Amino acid sequence: MNKQLNRLIDCSMCPNMCKFSCPVYLATGSETFTPQKKARLILYHKKNLLEDEDGFFDAVFQCALCGNCVVNCQYDDFDIRDFIIEERSTAFKKGFISPLAKDALENFNRFGNPDGERETIDKGKGEIGYFISCSTFKDKDIISATEKILNKAQVDVKEFGGGDICCGAPLFFAGDMDGFKKKAEQMEKLIKEKGIKRIITNCPTCIKMMKKHYPEVGVDLGIDIVHTLTFTKELIDEGRLSLKKVENKSITYHDPCILAKDLDITETPRIILKKIGYSLREPAYTGKDAHCCGGRTRIGDKNTRDAISNMRENELKETKATEYVSACPTCKDVLKSLQMKDILEIIGDALDE
């Protein structure tokens, strides 16, 4: 941690070489919300040099946690998001709740999930668990497309999700680390009970939570967790799925933050889309340079979140593609004005009957 603290100091004295990529900065024009200035404020908070603590806490919630700054960081061994989450945790302990986290936290208290009362999904068989994330739960088209692909390839999966089952990401984003730990432990127990040896899910955030952040709170699931896109690519490569071609269609793929930057998946969707016959139209900011869609609760401030969504929507519109696609249920929902589809829906539609 001492080394990381030194890096935080280095970050606080960097010329701000990553600021160009920060969607919060770009959408607000605020120097305060750039990664380097956040590092300086975090350093001052640690040194007890700040008098307006709520103003500081608000600043650490003005972050999309997208990782653009990490991709463009001068230091290979530094991720400022670790410090931002640490400060969010401090904020939560002191009773600071960001406006956008409020509803989700209330729902967690009552229903154990961020969205409210909902049925529990528990069907199918096998050792592969298809985890229906909270964001996927609300999008029946993604679930149907995924089921269609799995059926076609004759893959047995145990579907689970809904009810009070959640990876805990909204709690993590809000800084409620105790609540997050409980959800991680609940997930661990559930997976053991169900005898699941591998998890597939449509939601990149769930994957990151389970793989990176669960171990940080002492929960190691000890199993492979992959995106449905990666799993589908495996099925295609094994010859278990064949795809029919589309003609004269252009498409723009929006890279979800976590999938591209944390899970390093940018080529797979493009390979599949090209295989289906789409002509790819890249926006100006794409791949690891893509801007965040704004998300749902990763940013604490609605105005900032909406400004980012609006910015990304305009960037994507520039391509004038006939279709838009992503690989994250939240991105699809946030960017719905573009009639955004999930890539599993595109693949599902392209399956040879």
Place this chain on the structure above:
Amino acid sequence: MKVKSFLSKRKNIPSEFIQEAKRIVGERYVSEDERDLISYSTDYWLYGVYETQFGKVPAIPSAVVSPKNTEEVQKIVKLANEYQVQITPFGGGSGVLGAAAPFNGSVILNTQRMNKFISLDEISQVAAFESGIIGTNLEKELNYRGYSLGNIPQSISCSTVGGWVSTRAAGQFSTKYGKIEDMLLGLTAVLPDGEILHIKPVSRKSTGPSIKHLFLGSEGTMGIITEVYLSVHKIPEKVVKNSFAVDSVETALNMVREIVQTDAKPAAVRIFDKNETERYFGVVSKRSKYQQAFSTAGKILTGKVSPKVLNILNESKNKTSFEGMEKLAGKVAVIFISEGDKDFVLLEDRVIKKIAKKYNGISIGEKPVDIWLNKRFDVHLGPTILRNGGIVDTIEVVSLFKDAPALYNDIIASMSSIEGAVSVSGHYSHFYPESACLYVTFAGFPKDQLKYYEDTWTAAMEATLRHNGSISHHHGIGFLRKPFMKKELGIAGEKLMRDVINAVDKNHIFNPGKLVEGKDEQTVK
């Protein structure tokens, strides 16, 4: 506030100004919050940055106002005149001379909400942008459309185009594409009295002295630039890279001079002195371990350096070996990038090779160019040096070719003689048929950081003036170089500049304490 300012303090400004400003730009975009006052308290003036780690900042503003367009800027400037509130414009905050540090408790006018691409005229190859767009995003917008501006400074990821204009910035490819003053065709600005000025974009005109040039290098003293019109070019069809090893900086200067005095226009040309050649290209010489780390054109700096400092400075050295690297041992590396239309580029390549041969330049191929391209934005070591009690900075000056070798020797020796210096090195990266810009990087681990910093700067400025050089090529003046402006411009020149600024900014509203002595002595404390 527990965070203290050491150059200029916050002032009380009329609450009516704040209320009116909020009505103009919106509640969210006027701030007197502690977090914002800290965040806009300095630019990248290195000594100021050094002090920030201890909870000290150069200058705390009284408020931060962030307008979204020219009209809002106009209203804020009129309001500032009405309430006699001073304004310091803030672009990317990447300037290294303190030009954006808010002296005299002035209000920051943040231009970074104005960060959009506006238009591209593909017939004339002219692009328009709002002034607060960051350079990397400007390039991304142009590249997306098949074009490039060609201004690629090391700060491209954190500096704005408005800042480039305000400092007369230069990029790494300036030998072909010029400095920003060669690219700027027109602009929109809000003058200190609140009038909107629109300078239409054309290449050249004969309509009296150039008003446009009043804004180039004005460092926020003439008003707020809100939009710029820039000459852009198509992404090059062909790129050719060359590198050579020559015996000395003087030989390299003669070789490059002869090349740029032909019709050749290589985009990037760079002469690395022996110290920088060693650092960039990882040349392992036969000298001692100590000397490998700290040689300066063969002259070793005095003073003991701890193993910790040695390790820190060694971090900057290239670790990759490549074929031909041994030919660079003890030599000066010169690299060239030629780009553009294929036929022209191939012709230029022949000219470069012919003249390099005349100067016994040993060809090393493309690899050193690739290494430089990969390392050119790497600034990670600077903060690490500062954190460990060191001081690091860069100084860029310019002189005629006839004075360049003597200036190089004098400036390196003068800066190296300051107590605490551990590394002083130089490169040339901007060339004209008549002159070249010398860019010196220095690092020291002194007992008294401020004294070392001030003495080193003074040594560099005085050496430059001794050799008829100009004290800045593209970083500007800010407040740090201000004391040297009288010698730079002469008494008449400095007075003329002060008179012009005071005539334009009658109420002394803009950027107090910067650029030239006495422009606002009535108001700056």
